[in-house]
Structures are given as structure tokens and as C-alpha cells.
Amino acid sequence: MWKDWARPFVRPLPQWSVVAVAPPQQTVVASLRWGGATADVTTDHTVASLRPLTLATSLDAGPSPALEYRDRASGRLLGGLCLARAATLATGGTTLTLYHVATGGHRCLAWPLRPWNAWLQNRLMRNSGASPHSLMAPAATQQLMIAYLCPRPVILVSVDAPGHHNVFPMDLIGPLGRSGLFALALRSTNVSVPVMRESRRVALSCMPAAMKDAVYALSVHHRETLADWAALPFPVRRSRAFGIPAMAAALRIRELDIVHSEEVGSHTLFLGRIVSEETLAQDAQLHHTAGFHQAWRRRRGVPFAEVRPA
Numbered sequence: 001m002w003k004d005w006a007r008p009f010v011r012p013l014p015q016w017s018v019v020a021v022a023p024p025q026q027t028v029v030a031s032l033r034w035g036g037a038t039a040d041v042t043t044d045h046t047v048a049s050l051r052p053l054t055l056a057t058s059l060d061a062g063p064s065p066a067l068e069y070r071d072r073a074s075g076r077l078l079g080g081l082c083l084a085r086a087a088t089l090a091t092g093g094t095t096l097t098l099y100h101v102a103t104g105g106h107r108c109l110a111w112p113l114r115p116w117n118a119w120l121q122n123r124l125m126r127n128s129g130a131s132p133h134s135l136m137a138p139a140a141t142q143q144l145m146i147a148y149l150c151p152r153p154v155i156l157v158s159v160d161a162p163g164h165h166n167v168f169p170m171d172l173i174g175p176l177g178r179s180g181l182f183a184l185a186l187r188s189t190n191v192s193v194p195v196m197r198e199s200r201r202v203a204l205s206c207m208p209a210a211m212k213d214a215v216y217a218l219s220v221h222h223r224e225t226l227a228d229w230a231a232l233p234f235p236v237r238r239s240r241a242f243g244i245p246a247m248a249a250a251l252r253i254r255e256l257d258i259v260h261s262e263e264v265g266s267h268t269l270f271l272g273r274i275v276s277e278e279t280l281a282q283d284a285q286l287h288h289t290a291g292f293h294q295a296w297r298r299r300r301g302v303p304f305a306e307v308r309p310a
């Protein structure tokens with residue numbers, strides 16, 4: 001059908017693809033390269049801030065390393081980011097490095113579709129302003145998509161303190177493997193940031209892909225607190241050590257003891273240690289990846305299972 005053929009030339013790919021992946025994702029390997037050195041950072045880098053776009057890792061890879069994302073099965077380079085060291089952060093007996101993203105590129109689409117798709121996506125962003133990352137310029141959003149070549153898991157974060165209950169979805173999260181720390185990057189306007197800085201405890205629920213709509217609906221709680229845990233449309237269970245209400249339908253519930261928090265650009269970076277972990281079910285977890293990554297996998301006949309709107 002001519003319309004299927006013409007679609008990529010008139011309509012951009014979706015920026016984000018919501019996919020079902022068995023955790024932890026193994027399909028993409030991330031490596032830092034600097035000087036003559038290379039280090040696997042698949043489980044040791046995460047987004048610390050969206051504006052400016054900043055990544056955190058527990059490695060110091062020099063002033064201007066390259067971050068590469070490769071498909072594990074084929075070894076093919078999917079994309080990469082050129083980083084510029086912005087700061088070091090010492091906490092909990094370890095040192096992290098914060099890198100700004102200088103430039104980036106991907107190889108998921110062939111030329112000329114690659115620049116054309118980016119142009120269409122950027123035009124749509126400028127015209128709608130409706131991107132979930134609308135605080136970012138289009139060029140930085142393109143770089144963020146590259147950082148999502150490593151599919152990012154979605155979790156629900158529960159906060160429970162006297163007079164303050166809340167639960168909201170997050171995907172700017174992840175382990176900083178070598179340091180033993182786990183990071184959450186939360187926009188500083190989030191209503192629970194001051195309470196999290198004070199209480200220093202949260203429960204993290206890893207959510208099944210099938211619960212996408214319910215998880216997304218909770219994003220309103222980035223701006224307003226939850227009146228009552230009983231108001232949630234699904235049951236909760238108390239986390240093991242902290243007794244924080246977490247999701248009974250979660251695949252896994254972890255508790256995070258926050259040891260450090262500080263503002264990094266638009267976001268507050270929370271760093272903590274996982275103090276407990278309960279596995280409740282084995283199933284595919286809700287993840288996000290870049291739309292052009294899913295398109296690349298689809299062309300090869302190995303797409304991620306896609307979670308479509310109900």
C-alpha cells in the first residue's frame with residue numbers, strides 16, 4: 001500500500017516506545033570510552049537532570065568520554081553521546097561523576113530518513129509543546145532519546161510521611177553499579193521533593209507492562225499529593241522494613257534509604273542504598289525506549305513487545 005511506504009516521509013516516528021521487557025534489560029550494552037580505555041556502564045549510568053541534560057555514573061572517564069550503545073546480539077552500534085565532565089559528587093564513601101551531554105547521534109535509521117525524521121519530530125515538538133520533556137529544547141530531546149536506547153524501566157515511587165502520602169511513576173532511575181548507589185532524578189517542582197529530602201525513605205514498585213494505563217494515570221501525583229492510600233484503584237502492601245505502602249501488583253518491591261540529595265539543573269538527584277528487595281512475580285516490566293530503536297528492531301524482525309494504549 002503506497003500509504004505505508006510514504007508514512008515515514010510525512011509522519012515522524014514516536015519519540016518514545018512503551019515496551020514490555022523482562023528485567024533487567026539485556027538487549028543493549030552501554031560502554032564509556034575515553035583515552036584507550038573502555039568500561040561497561042550498562043548498569044552504571046543514569047539521567048541526573050533534563051535541563052541541562054546530565055548523566056551520572058560512578059566512573060570518572062576523564063573530561064570528554066564517549067558513551068556508546070550497542071545491540072548485544074549483533075554488536076551493532078545503535079548510537080552514542082559525547083559527554084563533557086560537569087562535576088564530581090562525593091557521597092557515602094564514593095565519588096560520582098556528572099556529565100553534560102555535548103552532542104549525540106544514532107544509527108537506527110538510514111540516511112536520509114535519520115535527519116528527516118529528526119526534523120519532523122523537532123517540528124512537532126516546537127508546534128505542540130506537549131512533550132513530557134517539554135522543558136527541553138528539541139536537540140536535547142533527541143539526545144535524551146539516544147540515552148533511552150538502553151530501555152529504561154518504569155517504577156512507581158511511594159512516599160509516606162506524617163501528613164504526606166504520594167505515589168508517582170519514574171523512569172529517570174537506575175543503579176550506579178560500581179558505587180552501590182541507586183539514583184532517582186525527580187523534577188524539583190515535584191510536590192514530594194521536600195518530604196523525600198526530609199524523610200529519606202521511599203518504596204519502589206517495579207510495575208508489570210500490562211498496568212501501563214494505571215501507572216501513567218498516577219503521573220498527576222507529580223504535582224498533587226495522594227489524599228489517601230485507599231483512594232488508589234489497586235491494592236497496596238506495606239514494604240518490608242519501612243512499612244511504606246507499595247503496589248501489591250508489583251513484580252518487585254525495593255526500599256531505598258536515601259543517603260544524599262541535591263539539585264542538578266532542573267531535577268533533584270536522590271542517591272540511596274537498596275535496603276530490601278522482595279520479588280513477587282516474574283513477568284515483563286514496563287519500559288521506555290526510543291521510537292527509532294523500536295523501528296530498528298522491527299526492521300530486523302525482533303521488535304520489543306509493544307504496550308499499546310487500551
Ligand SMILES: Cc1cc2nc3c(=O)[nH]c(=O)nc-3n(C[C@H](O)[C@H](O)[C@H](O)COP(=O)(O)O)c2cc1C
Binds near residue numbers: 134169
Ligand atoms: C511513565 C512516566 C515516568 C516519569 N518519570 C519521571 C521521572 O523519572 N522524573 C520526573 O521528574 N518526572 C517523571 N515523570 C513526570 C513527567 O515527565 C512530568 O514532569 C510531570 O508529569 C509533571 O508535569 P510538568 O512537566 O507539566 O510539570 C514521569 C511521567 C510518566 C508518565
